[in-house]
Amino acid sequence: MDPLLIGVLAVVLMLVLIYLGMHIGIALTLVSFVCVALLRNTGVAGRMVAAAANDTIREDLFSVVPLFVLLGMLVSVSGVGRDTFDVAETLMRRVRCGLGVATVKANAVFAAITGVSVASATIFAKVATPEMRRHGYTKRFSVGVVAGSSVLGMLIPPSLLLIVYGVLAEESVGKLFIAGILPGLLLATMFAAMIVGLAYLRPAAIFEGGIVAPPGPPVDLAGLASKALPILVLIVIILGGIYSGYFNPTEAAAVGAAAGLVVALARRTLDPRRLWQVLVSTGHVAVSVLFLIMAASLYSRMLALAGLPAFIAESLAAGGLGAWGFLLLYIVIVLLLGMILDSVSIMLIVLPIAIPIAASFGFDKIWFGIITVLAVEVGLLTPPFGLSVYTVKAALDDPTITVWDVFAGTFPFVLCMLACLAVIVAVPSVSTILVR
Secondary structure, three states, rough: OOHHHHHHHHHHHHHHHHHHHOOHHHHHHHHHHHHHHOOHHHHHHHHHHHHHHHHHOOOOOHHHHHHHHHHHHHHHHHHHHHHHHHHHHHHHHHOOOOHHHHHHHHHHHOOOOOOHHHHHHHHHHHHHHHHHHHHOOOHHHHHHHHHHHHHHHHOOOOHHHHHHHHHHOOOOOOOHHHHHHHHHHHHHHHHHHHHHHHHHHOOOOHHHHHOOOOOOOOOOHHHHHHHHHHHHHHHHHHHHHHOOOOOOHHHHHHHHHHHHHHHHHHOOOOOHHHHHHHHHHHHHHHHHHHHHHHHHHHHHHHHHOHHHHHHHHHHHHOOOOHHHHHHHHHHHHHHHOOOOOOOOHHHHHHHHHHHHHHHHOOOOOOHHHHHHHHHHHHHHOOOOOHHHHHHHHHOOOOOOOHHHHHHHHHHHHHHHHHHHHHHHOOOOOHHHHHHH
């Protein structure tokens, strides 16, 4: 059988298996093994599986995954997420729609500590939504701003998706972290500007009855400082260490996790039962991610053996589609996949094919990675999958708020993300200037 035909059938079969409900890691491994066996023989297929697993486990870089997951769990347990919102809310209370802007700012700060969108969505759904409802904000806006701003967790470093991309693209995770800072801040600023603009232009979309919520009481500087200190310490340790070059990402994750443990112990929020739950949850998430990375490594080797990425790149070049035509097509495909698949699955499926093609067109892999992560993150807010939307709904106890209320509330944020994506495509230096 023709190798290219086997490569095409591998992609189709894998998508069918995922659609039928098979776990993405198992589907990748099974399809890759069968296709390598057809291309060579079962002995080569078995050795390739072993090599992919061995390379994944032996790579020092992959230790950053469980460490950052552990940091996120410890930060959640210690109440830093709630304090982050309290600090942002205090600073923004004199701004019109200050609670909405505070939620965006708190998500941006929390993202700089944990890097997991689902964690942000869970925490701020429980913390910010009741506060906004109590101050007269509409239910759609209250849940929409929480779900919408949660996506900052995968763009502002440290980011789990940037780690996955770095592994698949064989690119420096530290450089990707630094490259994500400006796009993340740009997106957060666009979110805040959009919220303030809506508050003035369409107050009925944000405030119940169109009545603007009054400003809050004076600021308690002492209480603000006590809540802000642990947050600032964690950010300085993680981002400051990486940006200054004092830590590599793995070392920053380890020191950050240790600092998170100290914060949780100092606040007496980590008893033996909770510590065991944190460790078990960390193990579940880390093993799941590492298994997916191993499966993706095998999948990439199978596609390279079949020659599919090289064939697609040559076909695009010969067909006159060109570099920018490929990039537009790639973004559209990622956005469409975001409606039916989770973020990591999308990257594992498309990147082994797309990265060699992008390299053949001379695209900067760091810039391409930021575009990929931002496009993938749009899928967290779009129906019918919308993982952040369902996370917010699951975290709420209010039966009057439906899933479609959350989807409707996130629509302005989706538009902002597409606008930010267009800016990064048009001005690559936004994502590369800090690493050059």
